[in-house]
Amino acid sequence: MLEPVENSTLASLTARFGAAVIESGQDKGDLVAVVTRDSLHEIVAFLRDTSELDFNMLIDLCGVDYLPRKPRFEVVYQVHSLERNERLRLKVTVPEEDCRVATLSDLYPVADWLERECWDMFGVVFEGHPNLKRLLMYDSFVGHPLRKDYPINRRQPLIGPKN
Amino acid sequence: MSDTDSSQTTGQLRSESMLLNVGPSHPAMHGVIRIVTALEGEIVRSAEVEIGYLHRCFEKDVENVSWTMAFPYTDRLNYVSSMLNNVGWAMAAEKLFGVTVPERCQYVRVVVSEIARIVDHLTCIGASAMELGAMTAFLYFMKAREYLYDLIEWVSGGRIMATYIRIGGVKADLPEGFAGKAKKVLGQVREVIDEVDKLLTRNRIFFDRTKDIGVLSRERALSYGITGPLIRAVGVPYDIRRVKPYLVYDQLDFEVPVVEDGDNYARYLVRMEEMRQSISIILQALDRMPAGAVAVDPYGRELTGAQMVEEFKRARVADNVGSKARVDLTLDGTDRVTAAGVSRSTDRRMMLPPKEETYGNIEGLMGHFMLIMDYWGVRPPKGEAYHAVEGANGELGFYMVSNGEGRPWRAHCRGPCFFPMAALHEMITGGMVADIIPTFGSINMIAGELDR
Numbered sequence: 001m002l003e004p005v006e007n008s009t010l011a012s013l014t015a016r017f018g019a020a021v022i023e024s025g026q027d028k029g030d031l032v033a034v035v036t037r038d039s040l041h042e043i044v045a046f047l048r049d050t051s052e053l054d055f056n057m058l059i060d061l062c063g064v065d066y067l068p069r070k071p072r073f074e075v076v077y078q079v080h081s082l083e084r085n086e087r088l089r090l091k092v093t094v095p096e097e098d099c100r101v102a103t104l105s106d107l108y109p110v111a112d113w114l115e116r117e118c119w120d121m122f123g124v125v126f127e128g129h130p131n132l133k134r135l136l137m138y139d140s141f142v143g144h145p146l147r148k149d150y151p152i153n154r155r156q157p158l159i160g161p162k163n
Numbered sequence: 164m165s166d167t168d169s170s171q172t173t174g175q176l177r178s179e180s181m182l183l184n185v186g187p188s189h190p191a192m193h194g195v196i197r198i199v200t201a202l203e204g205e206i207v208r209s210a211e212v213e214i215g216y217l218h219r220c221f222e223k224d225v226e227n228v229s230w231t232m233a234f235p236y237t238d239r240l241n242y243v244s245s246m247l248n249n250v251g252w253a254m255a256a257e258k259l260f261g262v263t264v265p266e267r268c269q270y271v272r273v274v275v276s277e278i279a280r281i282v283d284h285l286t287c288i289g290a291s292a293m294e295l296g297a298m299t300a301f302l303y304f305m306k307a308r309e310y311l312y313d314l315i316e317w318v319s320g321g322r323i324m325a326t327y328i329r330i331g332g333v334k335a336d337l338p339e340g341f342a343g344k345a346k347k348v349l350g351q352v353r354e355v356i357d358e359v360d361k362l363l364t365r366n367r368i369f370f371d372r373t374k375d376i377g378v379l380s381r382e383r384a385l386s387y388g389i390t391g392p393l394i395r396a397v398g399v400p401y402d403i404r405r406v407k408p409y410l411v412y413d414q415l416d417f418e419v420p421v422v423e424d425g426d427n428y429a430r431y432l433v434r435m436e437e438m439r440q441s442i443s444i445i446l447q448a449l450d451r452m453p454a455g456a457v458a459v460d461p462y463g464r465e466l467t468g469a470q471m472v473e474e475f476k477r478a479r480v481a482d483n484v485g486s487k488a489r490v491d492l493t494l495d496g497t498d499r500v501t502a503a504g505v506s507r508s509t510d511r512r513m514m515l516p517p518k519e520e521t522y523g524n525i526e527g528l529m530g531h532f533m534l535i536m537d538y539w540g541v542r543p544p545k546g547e548a549y550h551a552v553e554g555a556n557g558e559l560g561f562y563m564v565s566n567g568e569g570r571p572w573r574a575h576c577r578g579p580c581f582f583p584m585a586a587l588h589e590m591i592t593g594g595m596v597a598d599i600i601p602t603f604g605s606i607n608m609i610a611g612e613l614d615r
Contacts, residue, residue: 028258056385056386059577060388060549064564064572065573076562082385082401110386110388121222136614136615138216
């Protein structure tokens, strides 16, 4: 549950995007905004390009699998404004049957690798990504290992017996 | 392997671009990294970095162990500065719990973190210098690193894998006489740093091989989310110890070294200065360290009824005579109904009892098992938290999701060297083949952290 907080960034986000910001507030001192999947790219571009917000760094991106909850996945972004020293956590929920989010690699080049990792581990497709291939696993690896329904002891050896 | 499609004739000379795999079977590539380069003569025209398949499985593994059992896994993220990873994990978990550790513990954490930072920088600079042929600098720095590992061993029992920090405190207080010995060791380390400073900083060969090599502009560094010494080498004074202070860093005097150039030489200068700053931080922290507990609430003066009963059962009567108890409504003076209530009570004690008690009496042993057993132990409230500390290579953050169980539902590590690795191809494109390895060395890539 997010606590309500007075904050200019969240205020301008809700003023500009209205219902696309599902929930916003503070969680243990961190600013958090839950936004809709369709408006994510537009919101991040707004956060980056508006001079008084100036979120010029994408610090982190990761997926979370909430099986058996529906929608199942969540993609969590941490953007940071260097000049204003402010951090904002953006979250989007992603259903399993339509597992895709717009890429941010045109806004932040580092999203290229971060999204490849998230795709590799969770199978979330980043639409518009220029080179969406595995980063940590090898190309012929089957499945996405950080999904909750991927058993920790499953082996996929390239050489040797298969279980 | 030549790529004949892109061969072309320029004037009289026929030039041909060549694909060259740098690594993975090369000592400087740590065994897993491969850089696929397209060369034109000695110039790198394009490069693609592949981080290989180390399969550390950090994130999957910690989802399958308890919150406290994750510490040995965090040690192996950046295995050169394991204390910093320990602190990062513990502080993120404490944010989830809403717990603040005692002041002495915060000072102890600062001391061990900064020792780990010096160790990390010694390794990075030493190895980078060795890759340019400066074997002496490498050996000198390894010598200094051993002095510091001796200190870490004295504190934690392990030289490299410390597992010293706990959620809610540290394993044990610093050994007796630590401050004196640490000051002596830091004096020796400072001498070694000064020696290597004389060997390298104004050395013509070292200067020519690092100046204007591997340059990354400020804008590109920001857009790649790079933090740590690399971003301070492009003139950005971003240091989490300053911009979002944690522990007691806001009470200590230190400078954040900044160099503008953004090349390998600038990164070297930043790291050298940071080691000196870390030494100064440790000396200040040792002098100002207050007495007191190193973990949350072991012997608080005001006790709940349950704790009062525990204390008297352990025959710690003399310590507790005169302390007040907040009496509970139950007859036996305890608010717990069953044994399961211990870990589910609002009290939520998270620190393991001191080892003397675990081995010395049955209450301590039970307390230990209650916190260690699967699905029983430390249980943070439901929720999520992100906390970052300034690792040796930049922002080391942990994003944790708890569903109120004894294991993390999800724990994501923001490894600081992932981000410069994503930008490595830009740093080496347009440069010489011979500069690939020194530039790669300047990132201080640690494969355990890169892989998760």
